[in-house]
Amino acid sequence: MTESRAVSPLHRPLDATVRPPGSKSITNRALLCAALAPGESTLTGALFADDTRAMMQAVAALGASVTADPPSRTVTVAGGGAPAPGAIVDARQSGTTSRFALPAAALFPTRTVVDGTAQLRARPFGPVLDALRQVGAKVEELGEPGFLPAAVSGPMHGGAVHVSGHISSQFLSGLLMAGPLMRDGLEVSLTSELVSVPYVEMTKAVMASFGVTVEGLTVRPGAYTPRVYDIEPDASAASYFLGAAAIAGGRVTVSGLGTASLQGDVRFADVLERMGATVTRTGDSLTVTRSGPLHGIDVDMADISDTAQTLAAVAVFADSPTRVRGIGFIRGKETDRIAAVVTELRRAGIDAVEDEDGFTITPGTPAPARFETYEDHRMAMSLSLLGLRAPGIEILDPTCVAKTYPDFFADLDALTR
Numbered sequence: 001m002t003e004s005r006a007v008s009p010l011h012r013p014l015d016a017t018v019r020p021p022g023s024k025s026i027t028n029r030a031l032l033c034a035a036l037a038p039g040e041s042t043l044t045g046a047l048f049a050d051d052t053r054a055m056m057q058a059v060a061a062l063g064a065s066v067t068a069d070p071p072s073r074t075v076t077v078a079g080g081g082a083p084a085p086g087a088i089v090d091a092r093q094s095g096t097t098s099r100f101a102l103p104a105a106a107l108f109p110t111r112t113v114v115d116g117t118a119q120l121r122a123r124p125f126g127p128v129l130d131a132l133r134q135v136g137a138k139v140e141e142l143g144e145p146g147f148l149p150a151a152v153s154g155p156m157h158g159g160a161v162h163v164s165g166h167i168s169s170q171f172l173s174g175l176l177m178a179g180p181l182m183r184d185g186l187e188v189s190l191t192s193e194l195v196s197v198p199y200v201e202m203t204k205a206v207m208a209s210f211g212v213t214v215e216g217l218t219v220r221p222g223a224y225t226p227r228v229y230d231i232e233p234d235a236s237a238a239s240y241f242l243g244a245a246a247i248a249g250g251r252v253t254v255s256g257l258g259t260a261s262l263q264g265d266v267r268f269a270d271v272l273e274r275m276g277a278t279v280t281r282t283g284d285s286l287t288v289t290r291s292g293p294l295h296g297i298d299v300d301m302a303d304i305s306d307t308a309q310t311l312a313a314v315a316v317f318a319d320s321p322t323r324v325r326g327i328g329f330i331r332g333k334e335t336d337r338i339a340a341v342v343t344e345l346r347r348a349g350i351d352a353v354e355d356e357d358g359f360t361i362t363p364g365t366p367a368p369a370r371f372e373t374y375e376d377h378r379m380a381m382s383l384s385l386l387g388l389r390a391p392g393i394e395i396l397d398p399t400c401v402a403k404t405y406p407d408f409f410a411d412l413d414a415l416t417r
């Protein structure tokens, strides 16, 4: 029988402070930059989850020496090495690990194979494989063209490269991070509109911390410098707790996510503010309080699409419909997230409709439901929020949260205890 997890309704408003684990996106960028920096770097506040363990193993396969200490959330990386012949990167389910490791592996003359789970093999890789060929890498598609597994080898001359932006920003981020170690550096031109823009700003910020400047989308040849780097809590993970405050009422403060956060997903709080919640921002925290009604909104979430499913859950409890736009590309994530969120909300009797580039949700009272999660951590975490107000909500395959947040259900319990 498939494992499931019940969520119990809350009978009082929330009044809690939480600190989610480290940012997945920053951890995986810092691991890669540290691996490319000759010398020892120390990452503090790191995330320990499937996606970041995949990256730790990936950079080890590329020649870094990695020492992880989960209790202190610290990782030490001795960088500047090279992969052994026949290196294999198993990116598991991780888009960032695979899309960042491919350009990094192609810096070296040895052949590295990059692969992942069946789910990752179904996600698009054509744009990065094509871009690597443009800058001189040898690329072999070992399965279907444009998909994993793929083998790459270098070195790369770099220079001008064209890459699409509308499928995923991760292709661009991965290329930029490898850019300084290409002979001529890298000058990227986008052939289509970029989605998930704040993640590219994050890439530039982490690269800058490791001593490499990106101007526009141009990187000059250069070297990373090792350093001690502190990672802030994960803003996408925080969206579930901020969403919980919106749904249950009361106050939730997320500590460690201040106004200078590198993560675009902190702007999920702005979305809740537009719906009628009160948001307080400080240099080191983000607080959402809700006492009055929530209103439906029409919102483009192309910049912050990992929080679209969280908003879908919140929208159920508003007093008018919510339309989410600009996120057609999330059909290519862990699952088709637009189809999945609509199917599951309908399972609970909610009027949810798929649009080509998003979804529309009409508020209602969720009926008891056992939600499918499609091996998508964000389906499990988002849909669990419905259980804070509606009785009889169960989440199937709850351990899929291990991709980015192994302790999610324990932390949700602690928040509501």
Ligand SMILES: O=C(O)C1=C[C@@H](OP(=O)(O)O)[C@@H](O)[C@H](O)C1
Pocket: 024, 025, 026, 095, 096, 167, 168, 169, 170, 173, 195, 196, 199, 305, 306
């Ligand atoms: O660069 C990153 O760290 C990420 C970029 C986003 O992906 P896309 O650029 O594919 O939208 C986001 O959904 C993912 O969770 C992490």
Ligand SMILES: C=C(OP(=O)(O)O)C(=O)O
Pocket: 093, 094, 095, 096, 097, 306, 333, 334, 378, 404
């Ligand atoms: C889309 C996600 O991850 P990735 O693309 O890194 O696998 C996510 O964490 O929601």
